Amino acid sequence: MRDRDKVIRLIYAAVDEINETLPQERQVTKSVETVLFGRSSTLESLDLVGLIVSLEEKLQEEFDTSFTLADERAMSQQRSPFRNIGTLADYISEF
Amino acid sequence: MDDAQTMVITGTRKGIGRYLVEYYAARGWQVIGCSREPVDFSLPNYEHYCLSVSDESAVSTMFAAIRKKHGRLDVLINNAGIASMNHVLLTPIRTVQDILNTNVVGTFLFCREAAKLMRKHRYGRIVNFATVATPLKLEGEAMYAASKAAVESLTQVLSRELADFGITVNAVGPTPVKTDLIRSVPQEKMTALINRQAIRRYGEFQDISNAIDFFIRPESDFVTGQILYLGGV
Ligand SMILES: NC(=O)c1ccc[n+]([C@@H]2O[C@H](COP(=O)([O-])OP(=O)(O)OC[C@H]3O[C@@H](n4cnc5c(N)ncnc54)[C@H](OP(=O)(O)O)[C@@H]3O)[C@@H](O)[C@H]2O)c1
Numbered sequence: 001m002r003d004r005d006k007v008i009r010l011i012y013a014a015v016d017e018i019n020e021t022l023p024q025e026r027q028v029t030k031s032v033e034t035v036l037f038g039r040s041s042t043l044e045s046l047d048l049v050g051l052i053v054s055l056e057e058k059l060q061e062e063f064d065t066s067f068t069l070a071d072e073r074a075m076s077q078q079r080s081p082f083r084n085i086g087t088l089a090d091y092i093s094e095f
Numbered sequence: 096m097d098d099a100q101t102m103v104i105t106g107t108r109k110g111i112g113r114y115l116v117e118y119y120a121a122r123g124w125q126v127i128g129c130s131r132e133p134v135d136f137s138l139p140n141y142e143h144y145c146l147s148v149s150d151e152s153a154v155s156t157m158f159a160a161i162r163k164k165h166g167r168l169d170v171l172i173n174n175a176g177i178a179s180m181n182h183v184l185l186t187p188i189r190t191v192q193d194i195l196n197t198n199v200v201g202t203f204l205f206c207r208e209a210a211k212l213m214r215k216h217r218y219g220r221i222v223n224f225a226t227v228a229t230p231l232k233l234e235g236e237a238m239y240a241a242s243k244a245a246v247e248s249l250t251q252v253l254s255r256e257l258a259d260f261g262i263t264v265n266a267v268g269p270t271p272v273k274t275d276l277i278r279s280v281p282q283e284k285m286t287a288l289i290n291r292q293a294i295r296r297y298g299e300f301q302d303i304s305n306a307i308d309f310f311i312r313p314e315s316d317f318v319t320g321q322i323l324y325l326g327g328v
Contacts, residue, residue, distance in 0.1 A: 046259055053211050057162070066155045 002063065004093045008032065010062060011085055011092075014055040018047055032086030048082070059092065067095065099125040099140070101165045105148050105205055106175025108134050110274035114300040115172060115307070116141055127161060130175065148175045148201030158208040167216055170311050171209040173202045173223045173246075178239040180280050191238050198242035203249060206264070210257050219262035220311040223250045227270050227328040231291055235284070243268075247322050254320030263319035267306040270326035272298040293327020302326075
């Protein structure tokens, strides 16, 4: 079990990084409700890849173990942990 | 963190990998290498990691250390590779697994981890190792040739997946070069193989660094997904 607030802070730090590369109209809002995946997301698929990779790095630095977020476990869940920032934080907290 | 151009080379204890370390270190590159056994040389701008290229957690720890220390990676040369001359009917499954792990899984893992780091600066050059044994359909090297066919395919698909990050992915396919890799292959087999090249001689280390130099030049940013066989194969 990991501190969910800490996880959310790390997700926001990864969002900051991705936002630096995105145009104004596609900036990702830092909120637990922000949709990351699917039609209502502002992220294109390659941006999502970038977000996940930066987040994995930050998690590895913070918790000193390596994370593979987009593994079969995540992908086989009926409801994707990547739906929004809140569900992603829940998923990582329980990792 | 430093400003020197940084390069990772796998399989640096001996053979072509060791030559490449000396060649690029002498040209001012910060070189980071690895092999299962430790190396018996040391150079001021060379760091060594003892690991097997197919060991995911060791590789990921190595890249985390590179990220912390250098904060960048410009070039990856996936040189580590093994072969085993054997008739298919006499090839143990353990040999098959070892060849696939080192040549395919190792190349994949290093490409993946390197690309994560290269992505940060939207610049990178990856050079993989193919072989003329694949196009020449070399008998006695079925698994080796097949594993390098997988490396070619990986090179071509990754060149597309990584293009948006400013990363090129190419491969060099050497002809026989006198290293331990081919030591156990009988002389007449080698001569027969070399006779199938347009230019009939053994490859030299310089032939390989020359091809790599071309792929990693900043000007080669429009060259990707290519397999360059030497010797006119
Ligand atoms: N020589 C040729 O004729 C020829 C022709 C075409 C292509 N190639 C390709 O060129 C590359 C280099 O070959 P070479 O002739 O220099 O071979 P080599 O002399 O046998 O050297 C192989 C190097 O790879 C390292 N290595 C092997 N397995 C490893 C593993 N699992 N993890 C980390 N390092 C590993 C070895 O060090 P450790 O034993 O300490 O791990 C050694 O430094 C290979 O990819 C080969 O397929 C060679």
